Amino acid sequence: MPREKSAVYRDLSDAVLNLEEEKAAATAQEVVAAGYDAYEAIDQGLADGMARAGKLFEEDEYFVPELLIAADAMYAGLGVLRPHIKIDQSRAPGRVVIGVIEGDTHDIGKNLVKIILEAKGFETRDLGRDIPPAAFAQAAREFNAEIIAISTLMTTTMAGMEKVISLLKDGGDRDKFRVMVGGAPISATFAEKIGADGYAANAVEAGELAVRLVSELRGGIRD
């Protein structure tokens, strides 16, 4: 007799929150064995745990290493559950091209944002680090992305973010995309100054921002 669904999802969430990689994988196996819905388990279990870890991060209870280990646990669970997800297009909240701008090779922040976005069901194309502005624009067009997410840790590379936006303007398709920026030296003021559509101070906020930007884009809202 399998345990209640809600109890299993709670365990999944707790395993991520408590940085327990093996428990996350084992609990994910339990989901599969019981025949529960894999997407629901990801959403209400793994992603929920990641969101709770993110909350602790915002409250200065968790730090970057804790989020990384939480992500390891989430990925351990995802690895088990992914093959069991029933494809349902209506669930995919959107497509994101993500990367670290040219001149910077720090990618922890970008990787965390990617994890959160994937947990929210976004399809992501990870361009990696040290990516020229033109490659962001090109990849966004090829991938039919709705969101372009650009990260940097270094003040020296911030100008590249502005360049991505001007390249989209030059291409005449600026309105097809929503551009979000983040990273240690970035601020909401800076994002506004360069004409980005949004700024997120951390990975959890970035996930919420991406959801908002996509619904804006689909709703045709342009402020």
Added chain:
Amino acid sequence: MPTHDLMTPRERLAAIKAGRPYDRLRCVPSISNTTARVLGCKVSELRRDGETLARATIATYRRFRYDTVRVFTDLYVQPEAMGAKVRVPLDETAHLDAPAINTVAEIAALTPHNPHTDGPLPALLQATRLVYEALNDEVPVTCAVEGPFTLAALLVGAETISRWMFKEPAAAHRLLEIAYRACSRLAAAIIATGAAPSLTDAMSSSTVISPKHFREFALPYLKRLVGDIRERSGAAPGLHICGKTAPIWEGMVETGASCLSIDNLADLRAAKKLVGDRVCLMGNIPPSEVLLRGAPADVRRAALKCIREAGDNPGGFILASGCSLPTETPFANIDAMMDAAREVGYPVAEGLAKITN
């Protein structure tokens, strides 16, 4: 650029230490590769030869007349000397391409660098010696050394050290021991040039690791490093940590550092209250928002705010940028920062009271 200073930095420092009147608060824009813009060379040339770095550093001091000269290009000179791969673009700050090691097993073969022979360190030391010889009579000369935790994070990659702190703590400590020995060797070599090491430990920030991990993995090695420096030179170094640091200010004081340099994400007034009677404080004009992208009037406003917050710090105060300045920081903004300290003058409280806008 005419300077309105009445004292040299050395004279000012001596007066402050003796409790005598002085002309203005000390002021240190933490300049790094902006020196290339002053000299008119490419950023990569600074890293390639010590003479160019020395000439650029000296010219930049003479242009702005700040209170501590720091020989610094980037944080990757030590990691490179120990096998990390560093990319050096022609005219931008160098960055880390690949760590020196990736696995626990590789720690066994990793050794501390020899600062006199390895990677870019001989050039850095040559520059430090030249700058010291040219300027030491007038202004204290330092050379940056990253803290052991930051060096360890650069040697193995930030994600890997993060995982090791949880899953392989013994391996993390073995790596930190090697990093500490490297830092201590570089510090000794800097002291031998006559200059003073100045510590910077970005990865120890509470924006990155928990205060608990700071205590376990960063603090013990920082403490030993500060102790080594004090033993060899007779003076304790300053310590800069970026990002949020309020939870670790006590720990930063425990290292034995003489001066805490804090980021604009940290509150000078709170730092003054908690540790200001025990250490000098340095900070914290936002480097990118204000010094890079603002106008001189914004810089002045931010500088006055810092002085109002901590100008009366019992352990002393140095007006500084919250972190190293981006290469393209406008000269006019660096001048505006220096001029704010000059405008307030001495005594600081009276100078501030006279400023109404």
